[in-house]
């Protein structure tokens with residue numbers, strides 16, 4: 001939540017800050033701002049709304065300075081307006097700060113500061129930090145920050161500049177990510193790697209309670225008591241291209257297309273001499289043999305990958321696996337058996353606050369933690385006993401796609417590896433599985449090449465949606481006599497839907513989706529529904545198809561679109577029975593089925609059909625994911641939604 005960037009050096013600061021903010025905008029996009037210091041002068045500009053509004057405002061300004069900070073916000077305290085946008089400052093313009101995180105004791109600190117005469121302008125928790133720095137500053141900004149962070153409870157990544165020390169940029173972190181970029185013409189702080197990739201690939205990862213002091217040529221890191229700490233630089237392997245759209249209209253589409261290659265890389269890196277290798281797992285085989293249960297914790301899409309992981313691990317490793325949402329797991333009485341329970345945390349960003357807290361809660365109870373992460377050096381990765389990186393490259397679109405299939409792929413490999421260590425899987429069976437698995441990237445490519453079919457289903461749905469809207473507007477016509485005929489109503493409905501879907505769509509034509517799947521594709525149903533609601537704002541529910549009769553069947557009439565995930569499998573006939581039950585109630589079915597399945601294409605089963613290549617049902621979630629992602633994408637585009645930056649969401653949820 002929130003992205004921060006800071007630069008000190010000889011290059012013009014504003015373009016560096018703006019480019020950094022652009023690549024961090026996925027972290028929050030309800031307001032943005034920058035602050036620069038030029039000798040004794042200060043420049044601050046903040047705007048509510050997307051970054052483009054800030055950009056617009058900066059066009060007409062001549063801004064100088066050699067040090068600056070920037071922020072893109074996802075509001076936690078105070079509505080997203082200009083006053084609450086960062087950077088914040090104290091009573092005068094001596095100190096400017098940007099912050100990502102939450103200061104839990106801000107109210108107590110604020111009351112005290114007000115008593116002492118400080119005047120607050122915003123409703124944010126952040127502003128107290130600026131006033132505290134102002135209160136305690138005695139000529140050394142880094143030392144002041146060390147002193148101030150001792151007073152703070154909560155989480156923070158901070159960037160601080162001062163016109164009293166124009167040649168210094170200070171950063172600090174606790175429980176919110178902050179990296180230091182080591183450049184040739186200056187140095188950087190940023191919430192995430194993509195913000196600095198155009199300038200440097202050398203970085204230092206700050207740990208909790210560390211403060212960094214940057215000048216143009218020097219970087220000094222201190223612990224909270226002000227003692228210098230020596231830290232190593234790391235070389236970032238991601239390249240600049242990987243964080244750009246590369247000719248695609250949206251990051252989401254680019255990331256959907258990247259999936260076959262991501263899977264190929266994962267397979268290439270982890271299969272040697274027909275065996276799965278996890279060189280940096282840090283879990284000795286002896287330890288893996290001792291485990292008698294597995295607990296997976298994660299949020300959102302990563303949770304769905306974890307649910308699928310349960311089916312995969314239980315089949316190949318033959319141990320009981322529980323899966324929990326991190327936000328639930330962290331507060332319940334977790335049953336952890338020391339050395340016997342393996343906790344697997346799954347997180348693309350490695351910074352999700354609830355997952356990090358769940359990890360810590362499990363650790364306190366003596367669990368060994370294995371993390372499945374994408375972002376190298378992230379908090380979750382660093383606090384785990386062992387890490388398996390999914391190597392998906394930067395995922396920028398808020399809606400996760402390639403990280404999901406990369407997490408699934410990692411579960412397959414992990415299960416094959418653990419199964420062989422624990423002897424629940426022999427070499428021959430493992431080899432057979434790997435042979436099927438290595439075919440997946442090429443099959444994914446086929447689905448992507450045939451995306452036109454998914455697009456046409458999406459377009460048909462949208463047309464249906466517009467008609468529904470038109471019907472409802474026609475109904476309104478009788479009420480308010482606004483429209484003369486259905487055609488005009490339809491035209492108007494289209495304009496409503498395209499121009500202001502979120503305003504009109506929900507009011508007039510909510511046309512919900514139901515996603516049904518069974519067994520290993522039950523998590524696929526949940527993930528398909530999540531993708532759709534995230535980027536189109538259409539109500540969508542995912543259900544285990546067998547649960548339909550226990551409630552959701554009441555929703556069925558001719559309006560919801562029921563997406564039935566029914567690839568060839570041992571429970572295929574059960575899915576067909578569910579579909580029959582839906583059709584018997586006038587339900588509209590979109591079936592996701594295996595190519596060559598003649599039965600399901602009959603009118604009595606499906607109104608719409610999307611086919612996936614034939615594959616063993618065990619690996620089918622890897623293929624099913626793609627048409628579901630594409631469907632959500634094309635509907636979102638058709639309805640004029642902001643695909644990469646859906647409302648109210650942020651990519652990394654670093655607050656509880």
Ligand code: AGP
Pocket residue numbers: 299300301302346347348349350351352355398399400401534650651652653
């Ligand atoms: C996915 O499309 C979502 N944006 C969201 O559910 C996400 O998967 C969740 O917040 C977990 O994030 P993480 O993988 O970075 O921990």
